[in-house]
């Protein structure tokens with residue numbers, strides 16, 4: 001629902017809102033926000049809030065730095081805390097240029113563009129149900145994050161009066177007050193690791209939700225003396241944090257376009273071609289869904305994260321799993337994505353991959369129902385099972401060679417992304433680590 005100006009003014013009065021948190025997302029997925037006193041509400045609603053785009057990662061240079069924030073009035077909501085200093089409402093914005101056109105370098109505008117292409121192909125919604133995982137680490141006396149965990153628990157474990165559990169419960173309560181439809185929240189496999197699942201929604205809202213979710217988790221964790229991190233692999237030797245993306249296309253009539261009663265697996269041709277696109281472009285969208293050096297420390301065998309490009313209806317280990325739900329719940333689950341991804345860019349990339357599958361009737365190759373991890377290299381080669389990229393460097397090489405996935409970002413975002421990521425990898429490559437000194441200092 002897009003709130004009218006009068007409705008917003010009424011909500012500000014009713015809920016005693018004092019501050020407006022005006023949010024958008026930069027190239028690397030960092031939430032940027034400007035806090036405005038509520039006296040600026042009319043200026044905001046008239047699209048008159050200006051900021052300096054040259055100080056935002058991946059946006060523009062000094063010469064063209066004036067940008068405007070256009071609020072999306074369907075995203076208005078009040079945070080359920082902060083009463084003592086005045087209540088805060090947030091609104092998510094799109095970035096516009098001085099000539100009144102959407103800025104191509106804004107990841108949210110870019111996702112809208114790809115969704116528009118999808119609508120032209122006759123679909124109503126691209127649904128995304130994310131499963132973000134995170135760790136709660138203790139903070140020290142100064143409030144700085146440590147890598148000390150609070151508990152030694154395991155998947156679905158429960159312990160009475162555990163501060164980590166209390167914190168997670170508070171997170172769920174806050175999300176519910178903000179209108180999130182939380183479906184599940186549980187302890188994950190690694191100690192200190194949690195997952196909160198909220199109901200799927202259309203891609204743009206899902207990406208907005210992911211950003212809001214991260215902010216809520218970090219805010220509430222802080223109150224409990226924890227540091228919440230969405231870093232994909234904070235500790236070696238235990239599971240990392242993923243953000244599985246469940247996805248489906250809905251038709252104009254609201255039905256699930258991936259479902260087909262008459263198919264032996266009850267999946268439609270649309271689902272199979274979309275899957276074909278996800279298989280074909282897997283190595284290149286990995287650069288966007290797993291965009292940091294650390295992402296590749298998670299994509300290794302032995303920790304429930306995918307390593308090979310394959311799909312299955314029965315097995316939980318491959319890149320894409322098709323859960324057994326059918327009807328409205330018919331979906332593909334991409335298991336590689338992690339929460340360091342910019343959700344706007346990651347969702348645009350997987351959608352573009354799937355649409356390419358539909359446009360070109362790509363076959364759903366790489367169906368493997370055996371355990372790929374116990375196959376030999378030769379057996380994998382025989383079945384043409386490729387590896388996911390093992391480093392950010394190799395993922396970027398695949399992306400650079402894939403015009404379809406490049407087009408999911410558009411030229412401006414692609415160039416800024418490549419530049420930033422190439423620099424990031426070069427800096428990592430030049431760093432000499434403890435592991436190297438431990439292994440080589442005395443031996444050589």
Ligand code: ADP
Pocket residue numbers: 127128129130131183184197198199200244246247248256328329330331333
């Ligand atoms: P898992 O079994 O992998 O742990 P979860 O139950 O944690 O899965 O999460 C499933 C996610 O899939 C939820 O976010 C749910 O809302 C979402 N989902 C359900 N139906 C659809 C659909 N048609 N399209 C996209 N996502 C869906």
Ligand code: MG
Pocket residue numbers: 131195197
């Ligand atoms: Mg789950």
Ligand code: MG
Pocket residue numbers: 184
């Ligand atoms: Mg589940």
Ligand code: MG
Pocket residue numbers: 131133188195
């Ligand atoms: Mg999980």
Ligand code: MG
Pocket residue numbers: 131244333
């Ligand atoms: Mg899952």
